[in-house]
Amino acid sequence: MSQSQTVSSTGRTALALGVVALIIGASALGYAVYLGLSQVPSQISALSVDVTPSDKTIRVEWTTAFEAGQDRFYPNYITVAQGDNITILLITNDTIDGHTFTLPLGLRGLPSSALFQLNNSWTGLTSGPYTGFPKSVHPAPNGIDCCLVNGGNYNPQDNFTGPPTGCLDQNGNSTPCNTRETNSTSYSCDAYSGKYCSLWSSGWLGPVTVPGVYKFYCFFHQTAGMIGYITVLPNKAFTG
Numbered sequence: 001m002s003q004s005q006t007v008s009s010t011g012r013t014a015l016a017l018g019v020v021a022l023i024i025g026a027s028a029l030g031y032a033v034y035l036g037l038s039q040v041p042s043q044i045s046a047l048s049v050d051v052t053p054s055d056k057t058i059r060v061e062w063t064t065a066f067e068a069g070q071d072r073f074y075p076n077y078i079t080v081a082q083g084d085n086i087t088i089l090l091i092t093n094d095t096i097d098g099h100t101f102t103l104p105l106g107l108r109g110l111p112s113s114a115l116f117q118l119n120n121s122w123t124g125l126t127s128g129p130y131t132g133f134p135k136s137v138h139p140a141p142n143g144i145d146c147c148l149v150n151g152g153n154y155n156p157q158d159n160f161t162g163p164p165t166g167c168l169d170q171n172g173n174s175t176p177c178n179t180r181e182t183n184s185t186s187y188s189c190d191a192y193s194g195k196y197c198s199l200w201s202s203g204w205l206g207p208v209t210v211p212g213v214y215k216f217y218c219f220f221h222q223t224a225g226m227i228g229y230i231t232v233l234p235n236k237a238f239t240g
Contacts, residue, residue, distance in 0.1 A: 048234035053083030053207070060228075062092035062099050062120075071099065071128075071221045076228035083238035086205040092120040093198040097128040098160060099226070103216040105172055107208045107232050114172030117219070119164040120179055120199040126160070127220045166219075170206035177201060208232045209240070 063074040071094070080086060090101045098121025105114040121127070167177035179201040211234040218226035 048211075048236050049081050050236040051081050052237050053081060053085065053235065055085045055087070056080060057087045057089055057202075059089045059091065060101055061090075062094055065225075070224050071097065071218065071226045073101075073216070073218070073226060073228040078228065078230045079233065080208060080230065081233050081238070082209060082211050082235035083207055084232075085207050087202060088116075088118060088205055089200065089202045090118045090120055091198075091200045094125070096126060098122065098125040098164070098220060100166075100219040101203075101216060102219050102222075103205070103230070104214065105170070107210050107212065107214045107230065108170065108206060109210050110172060115168050116170060116172065116203065116205055117166060117168040118179075118201045118203050119167050119177050119219075120201055121160050121164045122179065122181075122199065123160055123162055128224075130221055130223045164201075167201075167203070170204055175203075178203075209238070211235075 058078055058080075060078075061074045063072050064070060065072050088101055088103075090099075092099045098119070100120070101116075101118040103116045104112045105116055106112050164177040164179045167175050169175040179199055181199060208230075211232045214230045214232070216228050216230060220226075
């Protein structure tokens with residue numbers, strides 16, 4: 001390879017990496033480039049990988065931001081290849097609140113209104129201070145029906161009174177939640193007595209087929225910044 005060809009190739013690589021850095025930087029600032037939309041700019045298309053799609057289990061945990069003390073996902077940036085067959089494992093051990101993993105299904109070629117959702121909540125936990133729905137919204141948005149008290153209003157600080165609801169499968173259809181405690185299948189949480197729930201749940205997301213950058217979030221804490229992004233890279237080895 002000539003020196004000019006090497007320089008040209010290096011320049012293209014640097015430009016492509018710069019584009020990715022800009023997109024990730026914009027997302028980190030809160031300006032999500034796509035937020036579930038499926039179009040990929042030509043610069044990202046140029047970064048396509050060539051790998052055999054594979055089965056991947058992605059472990060996502062609840063954590064708190066050290067500076068702000070707010071609920072967060074870890075990791076909050078995930079990268080997969082087009083065609084990868086994804087399973088999500090959600091692990092939380094919050095002492096007070098329940099959490100969801102909620103993802104619009106545009107990355108599977110479905111309408112953005114279709115959602116995949118896991119729900120790690122249980123008796124004794126709360127939905128936190130950021131949600132609250134009037135009596136007319138019943139069941140609550142996303143099918144998570146909780147905290148109906150005080151004359152029929154949803155009190156966001158009231159405790160859940162039963163097993164989680166509102167889980168959605170890889171096609172956006174309602175499905176039973178498989179949320180479990182790490183050491184038991186019969187339990188209740190009580191933040192005020194110091195008994196916390198170490199919860200886990202899993203769901204098969206299925207093959208991701210549409211390249212792009214997609215936002216996932218916690219239904220209860222999205223407004224407080226509990227969000228993340230999945231990047232699906234274009235894959236030359238993906239045959240559809």
